[in-house]
Amino acid sequence: MHHPSMNMDGSYANWGTKNVIVDEYSIQKRGGYDTADRNLGSSVEVQHIVLFVLKDGTRKTLMLTPTNLCQKETGASETWSYKTLTYTTGLISGVSGTTITGDGDVNWDTGSPDLSAGDKFIIGTDHSASIEEDANWGTLASITDDTHLELDASYTGAATTGAYKIRKVYSTPTNERWSYAIMDNQFFFGNGNTNLQAYSGSGYASDGDTSGTSMVAVKPRYMASYASRLIIADYGSTRDPLALAWSGNGDPNTFNATDDTSAGSVAFLESESFITGLGVVGTQLVVYKREALIFGSQTGVSAAPINFTKERPGIGCIAPYSIIPFMGKNAFMGREDFYVLESNIPQPIGEPIRYDLFRKMGKAEAQTVWGFHNADDSTLNWFVTTKADGNLIFSWNYVTMEWIIKEYNDVITGVGRGAV
Amino acid sequence: MSEVILNGTFDSNLDNWTNASGDVDWEYDATGADHDGGSAKMEHISTENTTLRARMYQNITISNTSTINTAVMTAWVQWNDAAAGQNDEVDNSTAKFWVQLKDPNNDFWNIGSAEYNYGDLQSVEFLSNENVKARLQAGGDGTWGVYLICDIARANVTPAAVAWMVAWFDDISLDIVQGYSDTVTGTIEVSSSASHLAAYSDTSTGTIEVSGSSSDSAGFADTSTGTINVTSNIGSAQTIRNDYAYYLGTDNGTIHETSSEFKGDAGVVIPCTYITKDTDFSDQNQPMNDRWKTVYAVKVFYEDMYSSTAITVGISTDGGTTWSTMSKTLGTGDETRKDATYHFMVTGQFFRFKIFSGSASTTFKLLGFEVEYDDSGEHWVTA
Numbered sequence: 001m002h003h004p005s006m007n008m009d010g011s012y013a014n015w016g017t018k019n020v021i022v023d024e025y026s027i028q029k030r031g032g033y034d035t036a037d038r039n040l041g042s043s044v045e046v047q048h049i050v051l052f053v054l055k056d057g058t059r060k061t062l063m064l065t066p067t068n069l070c071q072k073e074t075g076a077s078e079t080w081s082y083k084t085l086t087y088t089t090g091l092i093s094g095v096s097g098t099t100i101t102g103d104g105d106v107n108w109d110t111g112s113p114d115l116s117a118g119d120k121f122i123i124g125t126d127h128s129a130s131i132e133e134d135a136n137w138g139t140l141a142s143i144t145d146d147t148h149l150e151l152d153a154s155y156t157g158a159a160t161t162g163a164y165k166i167r168k169v170y171s172t173p174t175n176e177r178w179s180y181a182i183m184d185n186q187f188f189f190g191n192g193n194t195n196l197q198a199y200s201g202s203g204y205a206s207d208g209d210t211s212g213t214s215m216v217a218v219k220p221r222y223m224a225s226y227a228s229r230l231i232i233a234d235y236g237s238t239r240d241p242l243a244l245a246w247s248g249n250g251d252p253n254t255f256n257a258t259d260d261t262s263a264g265s266v267a268f269l270e271s272e273s274f275i276t277g278l279g280v281v282g283t284q285l286v287v288y289k290r291e292a293l294i295f296g297s298q299t300g301v302s303a304a305p306i307n308f309t310k311e312r313p314g315i316g317c318i319a320p321y322s323i324i325p326f327m328g329k330n331a332f333m334g335r336e337d338f339y340v341l342e343s344n345i346p347q348p349i350g351e352p353i354r355y356d357l358f359r360k361m362g363k364a365e366a367q368t369v370w371g372f373h374n375a376d377d378s379t380l381n382w383f384v385t386t387k388a389d390g391n392l393i394f395s396w397n398y399v400t401m402e403w404i405i406k407e408y409n410d411v412i413t414g415v416g417r418g419a420v
Numbered sequence: 421m422s423e424v425i426l427n428g429t430f431d432s433n434l435d436n437w438t439n440a441s442g443d444v445d446w447e448y449d450a451t452g453a454d455h456d457g458g459s460a461k462m463e464h465i466s467t468e469n470t471t472l473r474a475r476m477y478q479n480i481t482i483s484n485t486s487t488i489n490t491a492v493m494t495a496w497v498q499w500n501d502a503a504a505g506q507n508d509e510v511d512n513s514t515a516k517f518w519v520q521l522k523d524p525n526n527d528f529w530n531i532g533s534a535e536y537n538y539g540d541l542q543s544v545e546f547l548s549n550e551n552v553k554a555r556l557q558a559g560g561d562g563t564w565g566v567y568l569i570c571d572i573a574r575a576n577v578t579p580a581a582v583a584w585m586v587a588w589f590d591d592i593s594l595d596i597v598q599g600y601s602d603t604v605t606g607t608i609e610v611s612s613s614a615s616h617l618a619a620y621s622d623t624s625t626g627t628i629e630v631s632g633s634s635s636d637s638a639g640f641a642d643t644s645t646g647t648i649n650v651t652s653n654i655g656s657a658q659t660i661r662n663d664y665a666y667y668l669g670t671d672n673g674t675i676h677e678t679s680s681e682f683k684g685d686a687g688v689v690i691p692c693t694y695i696t697k698d699t700d701f702s703d704q705n706q707p708m709n710d711r712w713k714t715v716y717a718v719k720v721f722y723e724d725m726y727s728s729t730a731i732t733v734g735i736s737t738d739g740g741t742t743w744s745t746m747s748k749t750l751g752t753g754d755e756t757r758k759d760a761t762y763h764f765m766v767t768g769q770f771f772r773f774k775i776f777s778g779s780a781s782t783t784f785k786l787l788g789f790e791v792e793y794d795d796s797g798e799h800w801v802t803a
Binding site for chain 1: 661663664665666667668669670671672673674675676677678679680681682683684685686687688690691692693694695696697698699700702703704723740770772774775777780783784785786787
């Protein structure tokens with residue numbers, strides 16, 4: 001897939017080969033995709049598509065954009081709905097142009113969530129919650145006082161009183177994505193701008209760390225489920241890229257050790273190499289740093305549940321979202337190659353593509369590489385933005401051990417499995 | 421058993437019965453022992469040519485008739501003259517026996533009957549009826565009567581002659597075998613500890629069902645045949661769901677299902693390209709090294725996956741900067757192995773080959789290709 005020399009095997013493909021797959025000793029066309037199944041809105045970047053299966057078998061197809069959690073709806077005429085953190089306390093008592101007036105219960109300037117310009121407003125009777133994007137959503141321009149809001153344009157809905165919704169729009173750091181984990185019948189997600197969020201499959205998402213003393217899971221960039229706990233890393237109101245915390249045992253909603261002594265944290269103090277991700281390989285928790293891999297194992301001790309016994313310097317993960325869990329292993333992008341991590345020794349797999357890939361991809365592009373495992377065709381797919389060749393997908397089939405390159409007609413920003 | 425004794429005579433036409441006083445010596449032995457210990461016995465010692473009838477019954481309560489497994493009635497009877505050779509005329513007499521059931525609706529049902537000529541002492545099992553179950557279940561729960569009737573007919577005997585006979589019921593039994601089921605609900609607990617650190621316990625709550633039948637008859641033989649069924653509810657049965665799909669999300673908010681079923685990108689052509697390494701054919705034919713060659717044809721082998729699939733073959737001698745190309749529309753979709761030959765006349769020292777297919781509706785499967793070329797001589801310069 002790079003520029004093979006003449007003495008190499010005749011079956012080596014040259015750069016420029018794309019949109020074909022190698023299988024059954026043949027060259028075949030790659031699969032395409034259908035016309036839009038759902039549309040979250042123009043210029044909205046779909047970052048993740050997740051099949052969230054609850055214990056009772058109910059299935060939710062969730063979609064994360066940089067600003068919202070959305071859920072696919074499947075009823076007649078339905079499209080999708082917002083599940084983003086939403087504020088509904090109190091009632092609207094009047095609407096006049098851009099000015100929204102609430103009753104004495106709304107607490108807009110002191111309540112939770114902390115409202116800010118850009119959040120979205122709608123009155124309940126105007127809202128078709130399962131047929132988004134509803135045209136009546138208004139955008140907050142400012143919070144005047146405890147009972148008054150200003151929109152950036154006149155409210156378009158017909159209602160002027162009653163129940164309402166203010167959708168607390170999330171944000172995601174530039175060039176970063178969400179991390180998520182499913183544990184204890186909850187969908188957890190967070191990023192470097194947004195506190196840990198939890199969605200139970202009904203209602204709306206809310207803060208995932210409900211520790212009574214104070215919230216610990218503030219803006220967690222990475223997360224994983226391990227040892228009956230939710231693990232977060234690179235978090236804090238003041239970012240700490242060396243820190244890792246675990247929730248209470250069997251209680252992913254409590255991270256403050258004052259509230260649950262089985263919760264705790266640790267810092268990996270070698271500051272020249274920051275944490276770039278979390279993964280689980282076999283029975284080990286893997287903490288990825290830029291230039292090292294740290295391996296932890298479960299101890300069974302409540303107050304110190306993970307023993308980080310081994311640190312392997314030299315190879316690390318330079319693209320946090322390139323980490324792909326698959327078949328009990330991890331695959332990730334290092335500084336000069338892609339690796340598969342099985343046990344604690346990373347094995348390079350990118351020889352046929354790495355030379356040209358890393359030449360075409362600058363350091364800025366490298367850190368944005370993200371990956372996805374497609375179990376149906378046994379491939380690990382890394383989505384890469386190159387300097388000269390646009391957006392390419394480097395796809396490695398872990399059964400045939402073949403690399404291929406795909407180039408989609410659209411800019412693909414998220415992949416995932418969803419209910420049909 | 422309550423006992424009703426009918427002692428009387430019929431008229432000459434045997435239409436009307438006249439009760440008479442006196443004891444005809446019915447005896448009932450509830451132990452079911454042989455007749456020596458007591459049985460139902462009737463004697464006809466009259467000198468009249470009459471029929472003497474005796475009947476006895478007992479009411480019993482029968483419940484749970486719907487679950488009866490089997491019900492069998494048996495009866496033995498005996499008959500004899502009072503003294504052998506007393507009077508031969510007695511041989512013309514008969515003894516007739518009936519067994520009847522009276523259901524809770526007071527309807528009578530014949531279970532069995534038999535008639536025997538007078539003779540020396542004889543003993544037979546006149547009844548062994550295994551069809552009582554259906555009758556009991558038809559009549560239902562309630563008070564049932566078991567009736568035993570015996571007629572001794574003295575006929576064709578010289579009036580006033582002394583002649584008599586005697587008959588017995590013996591060993592009457594109604595054996596009902598009741599099916600029943602008991603259900604015991606319990607808990608089976610399985611406790612274990614794992615090698616890893618947290619102890620855990622699994623609990624299975626299930627149902628133990630014991631079903632069986634018990635036979636209670638004269639011999640007091642009880643039989644319990646049971647089946648133990650253990651059912652568990654650890655984890656409801658689950659099916660592996662396959663009603664999911666992989667989706668692609670774009671930077672423009674759209675979400676698309678993706679699979680090999682789709683031959684375009686949302687209806688847009690997918691440009692598929694396979695490009696070979698550069699070759700001077702020396703890896704196949706070493707003397708071709710550093711010589712010029714002319715390619716005359718490229719034969720593409722393919723599996724015919726789809727009809728009317730456009731396949732383009734290109735040759736470049738300048739490292740992919742410029743291409744000589746030829747296109748063909750191949751295939752009928754019959755999934756057989758085929759080949760197609762593309763003719764060229766391209767001269768060069770190093771060659772790079774390309775196969776291209778762009779479509780939003782067709783697909784292909786290329787198995788390989790062969791190149792036909794010829795040596796065009798030593799290295800030479802064109803300018």
